[in-house]
Amino acid sequence: MKKALLWFIFVVLLFSGNTVEKTVLEDVQLVSIYGYDFVNKNTIKGIISSPVIPLVENTPPKSTVFAAKAHTSKNTRQKLQGESPEPLVLGRLEALLFNDKLAKHGIMPVVSTMSQDPSLGRNVHMAIVDGSVQEMLEAKYPVTDTSSQYIQDLLKHNSKNILPRYTNLHSFVDLYHNVGQDPVLPLLVHTKDRIRVKGIALFDGDKYKGFVPYADCFVFKLLYENFNNGMYEFKVNGHFVTIENLASKVKEEFINDQPSPKMIIKVRIKGKITDAPGLLLTKKQVKNIEDHLTYVLSAKGKSLVGRFQKMNIDPLGLVVKAGSQDRHLNKEKWEKEYYRTLPVDIKVETEITQSGTVE
Amino acid sequence: MMNWFRNKSKPSSGKDELTLKELLSKCRASKDFISFEQSDVYTVSYYKSMVDTATVHRDVLPILNLDPSQSLDYLKKILPVESVLVTGDITKIQSRLLNGNILIQKPLTNKCLLVPAVSKEKRQITIPENEYTVLGPKESFVESLETNLNLLRKRLPIPELYVKELIVGRLTKTKVVVVYIEGIANEDIVNTAIDRISNIDIDQVIDTTYITQMIEDNNNSVFPQLIETERPDRVAGVLSEGKIAILCDGSPSAVTGPTTLVEFFSAFEDYFLTWHVASFFRLIRLFAVSFSVLSTPLYVAVLTFHFEMIPEDLLYTLISSRSGIPFPPIIEAIILELTIELLREAGSRLPSKVGQTIGIVGGIVIGTAAVDAGLTSNVLLIVVALAALASFTTPVYKMSNTIRLLRFPFLLSAQLLGLMGIAICFAFILVHLLKLKSFGSPYIGPVYPLRLRDLKDALFRLPFSQQTVRPFTVLSEKPVRFNHKHHAEKQPDKDIDE
């Protein structure tokens, strides 16, 4: 009897003490994209794109855009809540966009509040928008139902070819904090009814400094990480040749010979000729193409690295990699003092496999 | 308090002694009791309803007519019927009379002759209905204990097959037998079973399930701790594993034990199939069980608390199916689950042909109508229907009931704390299962205590050549079943094309 009474009390407490807030799926307004626009130095505009699922089945989802101006990012969210029919939740946030003007002033205040929110995942895409985020989100695109879907898919598949593989919340915060490497993000641009990758946005800390144009993204990715996709077009004796990257590997070698330390970036690329109009692919010719490719890639690479050094940014993480090979290296000091003048050599090894489709 | 059946004192055998006369006058109150004089000397009395009249006319009456002066002992010798008894013990007379014996009295003696002439009304042996298998034997137990024992002895023709009889039930006086193989079954387990059965104090035993409920280690548990089966081949199989079986007169099912939880999910047909297929089916069944118990609670938990977990593409499907439904997920789920239970219950109470119609009508008509009316989402309808289907893959009927019942506490806890609630509910059940025993053997079998050897016939069913030892749970007196090595040596390792 006493036992039964105790169990009864337990069950009563179980039901009465439950104060957990329920977030039933259809009673929340999901946010799929959160963007920020620059208004003026003290004011930002928060824009969210939220999917609207139509009641009728088998009709495509639509998305709606809310926007609000405020001084801090938290405050924009507060103001946006005032417009939304259901409470806004960030749990399914897919992408975080920043206007380029805003990014010039630093995005870390926004990003750090986001990364501290346990309801957000680690895999939220991030990108910089050349132009207004609001316009990009509000525009109608014939290719997909919603703008948010478009942006996600675009970022996802391009990260295999030309963009760095991971440009998400985690990697941005990680590289931002990491001494001796600066983060990079994709740069998107909005034209009438399309969104295009414009290049790779370069950062100094959390401040947007410039970008690698689309044409050079392939070379950047070669220097940035190992990958096995992407195409590259270059000129051989007046003819255009396109090669497809089958596998590329990059390795940095740091030679700390005082007084003149040196960095060698070794790139090995295995490629396949996919298009070479007007060229007869003899063995000799292929060798010639290989040599050209080697030359073009190392020249392009050198000019990219030179530009980074001039801008005093380190998207390739050369200082981190030097630090990982030399245990006495002071990364802070190097980043500040030596990086700009560090001689960087790029050695490219190319191997072109003859493929069947072009003769 | 749990064991109140067992703790009560034994039924008192010393009830008020009747005299033979009083007994007979009591019996005469019934219409089917017949008493008449034969050859002017003998008084013959019996229950017409219990006695095979052919025996009376063919074997008993002619002998009585031969020589009326003979003593009862002489009659006992010449009667062509076995186990004839001459006694004056009134309790014996009463029980025999009521079990279809003919009572023959002679004046001036207080002893009387009891001639068994039981009329055996019984059902034909039919094919098993609840545990039907495509392959394998198709006999099932019937209500007659003797027939059932016959079915068992045919399969295990060894003298070590012991049958211990006990009588249970103040009113029903049911014969309950404990069957085991001496030298293989653990003696302690046999004694435990016999003790528990003889400690039962109850007025009626209608079926073996009565016995099961009263001898289970914890009869407050939702989990059945003994397996009931209607297949004599299954009983013979588990007997040779070293388990014991309990049969009871008037019941077409046998109880076997000790068991483990995984045994409830192994169909006997697993042993008739090749081991790959059987193992695959077992895994499927285990998956089905977890699906059946957890799918609806997971639906409720995820939709109520953790929408972040749903991948985006699935998310839109879920939202569009949920939108416009007036109830929160928990109410929706409970309504649908109860509907399914209702259909099942209605289907099983009705005659089989009507029942089928109800199933189809209910399933299709009510389901689609509920979705059309916007009362439930079609995603949940699929989930619930699949879960119901999955619960029927459990081969043991009692366990599949348990599984369906378990869903409801899980549903409630999912509503309270989402996934954490499901984990908590699971923890409660796990602690309960860890404490549970079947005839003193740990219930969650080869998992804890971990017996890798026994896993060969638990989650999987490996080939018979691997099953050389009896399961550890039964604590067999003779753990080795057969010696497979001897057989294996005969075949040398042959090279290709040799």
Next chain:
Amino acid sequence: MLPKPAENKQVSAYFVFYIISTMQIGVGILGFERYISRDAGNDAWISIILSGVSIHVLVWIIYQILKTGQHDIFTIHRNLFGKWIGGSLNFFFVLYMIMFGIITLRSFVEVIQVWMFPDMNTWYLSMIILVIVYLAVLGGFRVIVGLSLLSILYGLPLLLLKWFPLKQAHYYYLEPIMNHSLSDLFKASKTMTLNYLGFETLFFYFPFIKEANKSQKWAHLGVVFTVCIYLFTGLVSFVYFSKEQLSHTIWPTLSLWQTVDLPFIQRFEYFGLSIWLFVILPNICMHAWAASRGLKQLFSLKQKKGLVLVLLIIFIASLFLTDRQEVDMATTIVGKIGFYVVYLYIPFIYIYQLIQSKVRKKA
């Protein structure tokens, strides 16, 4: 003095493996990387191994003590130090176990409050977990061992999820190896020790092991297993997070679970945390069991009643730790006590016992 437990209450020697590793893995593993990388950076994995080695030495010492005493620590204390000093030491050990119970429970509830249900009351989840603990401990030591075994079975598949963060790993974060000084490594090892605590519960359940003297190899294997798990967990975090970001991440393991991206499930932390209940359950059960057994020994209180008392203390104490700072502080204090107990007190008893047995032999 309690009699030796009956044989059917004992468990086989190999279960020591599961008990030891379950006791060592608790809430700590969700966030230990941050603390050790603070001192040793990318070399923190060396500290994981170093302090693991020291645990082996301690396990060896514990076995020497127990083999000589042939009973649990309560009885050994009494035999060594007499009724009053031994008794007060026993009382301290009861408190020690209760403290660990409080910390384990409260930090788990804390994690749940941060990651799953920010608006859940502390008492609510504590109550539910303690009711489960009560039911489990009522079943006796065997049930606790069963929970330990199952917690390993449930917990191990979670390691597979490390595959997702490994896709995004930077292996050069680990290089260069050994760029930290030995003193840094030792400092990190000291911090790491706190995560390995729990093996000392061996003192309490030793009499419940069948052929307990032979179980030593299983205890060592258990420690090796734990070290491997910590090492693997640590390494994945060290290649996924840069040192600087790790210092900002309170629960790296949970952040790593967030990266899970499967077609039917994403954001695994909700799932993982729910499964984590089974990892901490045997911990609290063991602490409550050991403490209530100690009470039985000390005050000849029925263990059922002692258990209720212990659970009530744990429950009330966990309510007094209201926020993250207080939980953190309590963890640090208990960790320090634990550190001194295992590194100073255990060798002390060992030496004391050695001397006493020598003296007795002479006498």
